[in-house]
Amino acid sequence: MTSSKAHGDFTIIQQRNLVEQVADYLTQSIISQHFAPGDRLSEVQLARDLGVSRAPVREAARLLESRGLLVSRPRRGFFVRALDAAELNDVFDLRLCLERHAMARLVDGFDAGREKVLRQQVEVMCEAATGDSESRKIEEDLTFHRMIIAYADNRRLLKAFDDITHELRLCIALIGKTHADPDSISTSHWALLDALASKDPQRCREAIDYHIGVARDYVVQGIGETVS
Amino acid sequence: MTSSKAHGDFTIIQQRNLVEQVADYLTQSIISQHFAPGDRLSEVQLARDLGVSRAPVREAARLLESRGLLVSRPRRGFFVRALDAAELNDVFDLRLCLERHAMARLVDGFDAGREKVLRQQVEVMCEAATGDSESRKIEEDLTFHRMIIAYADNRRLLKAFDDITHELRLCIALIGKTHADPDSISTSHWALLDALASKDPQRCREAIDYHIGVARDYVVQGIGETVS
DNA sequence: CGATCGCCGACTGTCGACAGTTTTCCCAAC
DNA sequence: GTTGGGAAAACTGTCGACAGTCGGCGATCG
Numbered sequence: 001m002t003s004s005k006a007h008g009d010f011t012i013i014q015q016r017n018l019v020e021q022v023a024d025y026l027t028q029s030i031i032s033q034h035f036a037p038g039d040r041l042s043e044v045q046l047a048r049d050l051g052v053s054r055a056p057v058r059e060a061a062r063l064l065e066s067r068g069l070l071v072s073r074p075r076r077g078f079f080v081r082a083l084d085a086a087e088l089n090d091v092f093d094l095r096l097c098l099e100r101h102a103m104a105r106l107v108d109g110f111d112a113g114r115e116k117v118l119r120q121q122v123e124v125m126c127e128a129a130t131g132d133s134e135s136r137k138i139e140e141d142l143t144f145h146r147m148i149i150a151y152a153d154n155r156r157l158l159k160a161f162d163d164i165t166h167e168l169r170l171c172i173a174l175i176g177k178t179h180a181d182p183d184s185i186s187t188s189h190w191a192l193l194d195a196l197a198s199k200d201p202q203r204c205r206e207a208i209d210y211h212i213g214v215a216r217d218y219v220v221q222g223i224g225e226t227v228s
Numbered sequence: 229m230t231s232s233k234a235h236g237d238f239t240i241i242q243q244r245n246l247v248e249q250v251a252d253y254l255t256q257s258i259i260s261q262h263f264a265p266g267d268r269l270s271e272v273q274l275a276r277d278l279g280v281s282r283a284p285v286r287e288a289a290r291l292l293e294s295r296g297l298l299v300s301r302p303r304r305g306f307f308v309r310a311l312d313a314a315e316l317n318d319v320f321d322l323r324l325c326l327e328r329h330a331m332a333r334l335v336d337g338f339d340a341g342r343e344k345v346l347r348q349q350v351e352v353m354c355e356a357a358t359g360d361s362e363s364r365k366i367e368e369d370l371t372f373h374r375m376i377i378a379y380a381d382n383r384r385l386l387k388a389f390d391d392i393t394h395e396l397r398l399c400i401a402l403i404g405k406t407h408a409d410p411d412s413i414s415t416s417h418w419a420l421l422d423a424l425a426s427k428d429p430q431r432c433r434e435a436i437d438y439h440i441g442v443a444r445d446y447v448v449q450g451i452g453e454t455v456s
Numbered sequence: 457c458g459a460t461c462g463c464c465g466a467c468t469g470t471c472g473a474c475a476g477t478t479t480t481c482c483c484a485a486c
Numbered sequence: 487g488t489t490g491g492g493a494a495a496a497c498t499g500t501c502g503a504c505a506g507t508c509g510g511c512g513a514t515c516g
Contacts, residue, residue, distance in 0.1 A: 017302065018470075044497070053471045054498090055283070059290060066294040074245065075477065075498060090384035093329075097385065101325040156318035157325065160388055167384075246500070272467070281501045282468090303468060303508060 018052055022060035025050065027166075030069055030080055031135070031173045037082035041070070067166040083171050085220050091167050092216035098161050099145065099212060102152035103196065103204040110196045114151055121147060122189045126182040137178050138169065144189060175222035188214070246280055250288035253278065255394075258297055258308055259363070259401045265310035269298070295394040311399050313448050319395050320444035326389050327373065327440060330380035331424065331432040338424045342379055349375060350417045354410040365406050366397060372417060403450035416442070 026046075029035050041061065047054045061078045064070045070078045083091075125140045142165055149161045172178070188211060195207035254274075257263050269289065275282045289306045292298040298306045311319075353368040370393055377389045400406070416439055423435035 042497070055470055058287070058498090062287060062290055063294075066291075076479095077498065087383065090382045093333075093382050094384045094388060097325060097329040100329075101321075105321075154318045154321050155315065156322045156392070160322060160391075163388075163391075164384070270467075283500060286468090303506095305468065 018056040019059045019063070022046075022050060022052065022056050023063050026060055026064055027069065030064075031169055033174070035080045037080050037174070039080045040076075041078045041080065043077065067163065069166055069170060081167075081170065083167070083174075083223065085224055088171055088220050088223055089216070091164055091171070092212060092219070095161075095164055095168070096209065096212045096216075098149065098157060098164075099208050100205055102149045102154075102157060102161075103192075103208050104201055105152040105154065106148060106196060107199050107201055107204060109151065109153065110199065115193060115197060118144065118147060118193055119190075122186055122193075125180075125185050125189070129180040129182045129185055134176065134178060135173070137180050138172055141178075141180075141185075142168065148192070171219055171223060175219060177222070246284040247287045247291070250274075250278060250280065250284050251291050254288055254292055255297065258292075259397060261402070263308045265308050265402070267308045268304075269306045269308065271305065295391065297394055297398055309395075309398065311395070311402075311451065313451055316399055316448050316451055317444070319392055319399070320440060320447070323389075323392055323396070324437065324440045324444075326377065326385060326392075327436050328433055330377045330382075330385060330389075331420075331436050332429055333380040333382065334376060334424060335427050335429055335432060337379065337381065338427065343421060343425060346372065346375060346421055347418075350414055350421075353408075353413050353417070357408045357410045357413055362404065362406060363401070365408050366400055369406075369408075369413075370396065376420075399447055399451060403447060405450070 026035075026041075035041065043054045043057050043061070046057045050057070061070055061072070065072050065078065069081055071081050072078050121140070121144045125137070125144060128136045128140045131137075146158070146161060146165070149158050152158075192204075192207050192211060195204045198204075254263075254269075263269065271282045271285050271289070274285045278285070289298055289300070293300050293306065297309055299309050300306050349368070349372045353365070353372060356364045356368045359365075374386070374389065374393070377386050380386075420432075420435050420439060423432045426432075
């Protein structure tokens with residue numbers, strides 16, 4: 001790296017792998033709407049701005065493409081993914097599919113220890129809800145759901161969830177506002193834990209269906225307003 | 229391309245995108261066990277053998293990594309993914325999760341036209357089973373299941389299925405043999421179509437559970453033998 | 457004889473450059 | 487004013503090269 005001139009407020013670029021650093025930078029820029037959906041990203045421009053060569057930029061872009069944050073058109077370059085309401089519905093439908101499965105698997109292995117850990121995470125979420133960092137709220141919520149998936153003890157399932165997580169972050173961030181007061185957070189997530197504790201598969205399914213349904217309606221409606 | 233010297237028996241390299249071509253070549257080489265699980269792939273070696281530079285090789289390798297065919301260790305390079313029985317179980321469990329969901333979604337939109345198309349595909353599979361191309365049998369079977377997912381009308385679900393498809397191809401190919409006589413193929417797949425035609429969600433679920441269960445047991449057992 | 461340290465080779469991560477292609481912009485013609 | 491053509495600019499795809507790093511092998515010391 002020639003450690004050159006203009007990259008303004010980003011002095012980050014010096015910790016690990018250039019590819020990962022560029023990927024993080026791009027991810028943040030997209031989430032924070034510094035790049036708008038549909039925007040084209042120029043490799044040379046990015047490389048210049050970040051003071052690196054095009055190779056790491058290309059690889060980072062390919063990484064984000066596999067995560068669904070960018071789309072590439074051959075000979076055209078990379079574009080910030082623009083999710084419409086239909087795609088969002090699809091994402092939430094897949095999320096429902098995965099979380100249903102995780103809940104069903106978890107019923108068997110659910111015990112007091114895991115319940116305690118999850119309830120603590122709900123506490124963390126409520127605490128985060130009193131702060132004013134939207135991204136923090138989102139992250140803690142995703143962490144809770146990721147913990148449930150992780151407890152389901154299927155690595156591949158977890159990877160599939162992580163894949164759509166990036167898309168979830170994208171569209172939730174686009175709305176810019178979460179419907180998160182501490183009360184509704186605790187009640188809605190306790191419902192999931194209560195269902196798991198009851199070890200009743202049917203009740204688990206109803207609980208997660210309702211939970212994801214509410215989230216989906218909120219986000220899809222929000223996107224609808226954003227687009228129009 | 230300098231169209232250089234030594235790439236022996238591979239004159240393929242001249243149709244489209246170099247990255248895709250290299251990716252196809254690597255995929256074929258892995259599926260056909262030309263590269264064994266756990267093998268390290270040298271970028272320079274591959275680039276020399278294929279008569280291209282390292283850039284397309286790297287990108288193709290990253291692509292296959294995202295598909296689960298390769299794993300990369302920083303500063304060490306790419307290795308052919310070695311699936312153990314536990315990972316295989318996870319993959320089939322996720323597949324079950326996705327196909328259950330697709331079946332449930334498809335119940336509503338299932339009609340005579342779609343049933344006819346799917347039954348024709350079963351015919352194709354049976355016809356393929358009389359041939360001696362193992363890969364053809366696998367592809368036609370995957371096509372059938374992919375059609376069901378596609379009818380479920382959720383792009384993101386289809387993408388998730390395509391993702392695990394590559395891993396399925398890998399482990400099925402490792403076993404080297406499918407349990408495919410035309411009779412068992414038609415009966416086992418007709419069972420799925422009959423369940424869909426009945427529009428009974430519970431029956432659909434039982435049908436797909438049984439179907440995937442059989443396939444999983446066969447493959448997991450086969451891998452167990454291969455490893456030992 | 458065994459263990460540790462240092463050197464050597466190979467390879468990945470990164471870079472700058474070139475060529476073909478796509479897009480854009482300008483000018484002319486209708 | 488609009489449209490069509492053509493040249494130029496910009497960009498992606500690809501290439502060869504350099505440097506830092508990791509693993510292996512041999513030499514040296516205990």
